[in-house]
Amino acid sequence: MSPLGVVERLLQLVPVLLGISIVVFFMMALTPGDPVELMLGDARATDEQRQSLRHDMGLDRPMHERFLVFLRNAATGEFGMSFHHRRPVRQVILERLPATIELTLAALVIALVVGIGLGVLAAVRRDSWIDRLSTVTALVGVSMPGFWFGILLILLFAVTLGALPVSGRIGYEGEVPFVTGLLLVDTLVASKFASFFDALRHLLLPAVTLGLAMAALLMRVTRSAMLEALAQDYVTFAEAKGISRARILFRHALKNALIPTVTVAAIETGTLLGGNMIVETVFGWPGLGRLVVEGIFTRNYPLVQAAVLLYAVIYVLLNLCADLLYATLNPRVRS
Amino acid sequence: MSDPALLAIRGLRTWFTTRQGVVKAVDGVDLDVLPGECLGVVGESGSGKTATFLSVLGLVKPPGRIEAGQIIFGGRDLAQLPAAELRALRGRDIAITMQDALTALNPALTVGEQIVETIRAHDRGVAGPAAARARAVELLRLVGMPEPERRLGDYPHQFSGGMRQRVMITIALSCRPKLLIADEPTTALDVTIQAQVLDLIATMRRQLGMSVVLISHNLGVVAEYCDRVALMYAGQVVESGPTRAVIAAPRHPYTQGLLRSMPLLSDPDRPIRPIAGQVPDLIDLPEECRFLPRCPHAADACRHDIRLLPAGAGRWARCVRIAA
Ligand SMILES: Nc1ncnc2c1ncn2[C@@H]1O[C@H](COP(=O)(O)OP(=O)(O)OP(=O)(O)O)[C@@H](O)[C@H]1O
Numbered sequence A: 001m002s003p004l005g006v007v008e009r010l011l012q013l014v015p016v017l018l019g020i021s022i023v024v025f026f027m028m029a030l031t032p033g034d035p036v037e038l039m040l041g042d043a044r045a046t047d048e049q050r051q052s053l054r055h056d057m058g059l060d061r062p063m064h065e066r067f068l069v070f071l072r073n074a075a076t077g078e079f080g081m082s083f084h085h086r087r088p089v090r091q092v093i094l095e096r097l098p099a100t101i102e103l104t105l106a107a108l109v110i111a112l113v114v115g116i117g118l119g120v121l122a123a124v125r126r127d128s129w130i131d132r133l134s135t136v137t138a139l140v141g142v143s144m145p146g147f148w149f150g151i152l153l154i155l156l157f158a159v160t161l162g163a164l165p166v167s168g169r170i171g172y173e174g175e176v177p178f179v180t181g182l183l184l185v186d187t188l189v190a191s192k193f194a195s196f197f198d199a200l201r202h203l204l205l206p207a208v209t210l211g212l213a214m215a216a217l218l219m220r221v222t223r224s225a226m227l228e229a230l231a232q233d234y235v236t237f238a239e240a241k242g243i244s245r246a247r248i249l250f251r252h253a254l255k256n257a258l259i260p261t262v263t264v265a266a267i268e269t270g271t272l273l274g275g276n277m278i279v280e281t282v283f284g285w286p287g288l289g290r291l292v293v294e295g296i297f298t299r300n301y302p303l304v305q306a307a308v309l310l311y312a313v314i315y316v317l318l319n320l321c322a323d324l325l326y327a328t329l330n331p332r333v334r335s
Numbered sequence B: 001m002s003d004p005a006l007l008a009i010r011g012l013r014t015w016f017t018t019r020q021g022v023v024k025a026v027d028g029v030d031l032d033v034l035p036g037e038c039l040g041v042v043g044e045s046g047s048g049k050t051a052t053f054l055s056v057l058g059l060v061k062p063p064g065r066i067e068a069g070q071i072i073f074g075g076r077d078l079a080q081l082p083a084a085e086l087r088a089l090r091g092r093d094i095a096i097t098m099q100d101a102l103t104a105l106n107p108a109l110t111v112g113e114q115i116v117e118t119i120r121a122h123d124r125g126v127a128g129p130a131a132a133r134a135r136a137v138e139l140l141r142l143v144g145m146p147e148p149e150r151r152l153g154d155y156p157h158q159f160s161g162g163m164r165q166r167v168m169i170t171i172a173l174s175c176r177p178k179l180l181i182a183d184e185p186t187t188a189l190d191v192t193i194q195a196q197v198l199d200l201i202a203t204m205r206r207q208l209g210m211s212v213v214l215i216s217h218n219l220g221v222v223a224e225y226c227d228r229v230a231l232m233y234a235g236q237v238v239e240s241g242p243t244r245a246v247i248a249a250p251r252h253p254y255t256q257g258l259l260r261s262m263p264l265l266s267d268p269d270r271p272i273r274p275i276a277g278q279v280p281d282l283i284d285l286p287e288e289c290r291f292l293p294r295c296p297h298a299a300d301a302c303r304h305d306i307r308l309l310p311a312g313a314g315r316w317a318r319c320v321r322i323a324a
């Protein structure tokens, strides 16, 4: 794709985001439940206090005015105050973002390694027990709800075996100075190796839970793409040249098989973001996903709107990424 | 079949087990390739030409399988050779160019990589990457590729059909094989390019002193380029011998019919008569002459398995009328 094509795609983001803004705004605004009541809870507040809070939050203004304010905020990247935290939304989100990025990246790595690895193996050993086993596992992996699988893992590894922590990102004693916000990186930067392994142990179960469905999907895609590649004339010709089996598998077949796999992976990473909300809630992971879930329950309009817009931007960028990767891997598209 | 052959195929059977039944794609092929010669292999589509020579290289994929026969090359039976030894021999001693260069070259790898990996697979790491690259450039120049250095970095789809064919020939010749199998090297090309490619193969054969098997639909092409010819019909060789002698006086009714169905340059007004009937289904073939249903000389004697019989100087034919 030419640089101009990339710019064009980025410009297409504008109407997409506008559309999403409208949907998000009205979905939140029209959902029953009053943020003021939810915030005050049982507290015996006077009508005056209620009124003043409503005014502070801008909720006393008419809907269309609130929408215009929201649009102006969105355009400048400012989303006002989070109702619940009484701090700027942007600050609250940026604090939670690294935890989600770390979890998503870990899940992505697991999905890529396991999915592509098993997919290649299943294709090479077609119809063997390993092929059947991974096919069944993949089927289970795609169809099992993430929260349920997560709870099973907690029961087995954390409760029964006591081998891994139940929730959180790191133990209290493992705190390290903020550098990137990714604990696996920050602990290494601070040379605290015990903390690094602690963070890794906390990360393992949620990352596996989050990555499972994607690993299963990638396994299926890789397997069928490998089988297709291995049946091509160019593989027969490569064999006729007398080059090694490993080269044929990993250079000739896999290079072609990765074209669909990587494209699917880039798009599916967006789905991982959605999965975060469930997994972070199950594992008490202090990330953006859990923040949004809490925000929905407390009708924290500014927070949810900002987060959903952020998700939308990331999702569209991932799609762009998928197209770029496709073009990079596929010489026929590139020229 | 008395000369010491470079490659001797005896009683080769390669069958494909499909849901409809067993496809006997190659069913008792006997064939010799002599040192330094060019052997033409001619037959209609589906007669088993490609399957025969993929069997030689051990590259028949399931559901296909070599059921019987010997493939003697350099004193060894390739049909019995362990996989690793067969791989070492492929590309180094016997090389092939496939029917369609567009699908045979890997679309995701540069042609440079595809040439270099072949060179490096067989010289046991003696030549480093740079030396192998230099060799690739030299070979591409030899086959008439303009600007070979620059084109090493290009992908197959960036070449014309004729140039792709040259790339495939380069790969096949990169390790100076003793035998080149050229599977219909010109079917996909226009007439002028066809002649260039065939001339290139002929030149390389002389330079390397190798044998060439030229698989073709076209008896005219074979008449021009090949010392000997073998005609295949429904998975069997039905006639073989010196090209000129076979064309001048064909012994098998199939060869006779094939020649009558071709226009002649010397006598353009001669009526063209296609062979009546159809190629038989290769599933559940009866134990009798394969050409029987279409043969003008069909007789009761043809109703059992016919073998290749000597039919004059260096000639063989699979027809009962030879023995009579
Ligand atoms: N994988 C396969 N499964 C079933 N049958 C096959 C398979 N491959 C080849 N055949 C059959 O084997 C027979 C011989 O095929 P082959 O490709 O050797 O013919 P050919 O003489 O090379 O023809 P062409 O001139 O079209 O290349 C055909 O009837 C074909 O249908």
Ligand SMILES: [Mg+2]
Pocket: B049, B050, B051, B099, B183
């Ligand atoms: Mg063929």
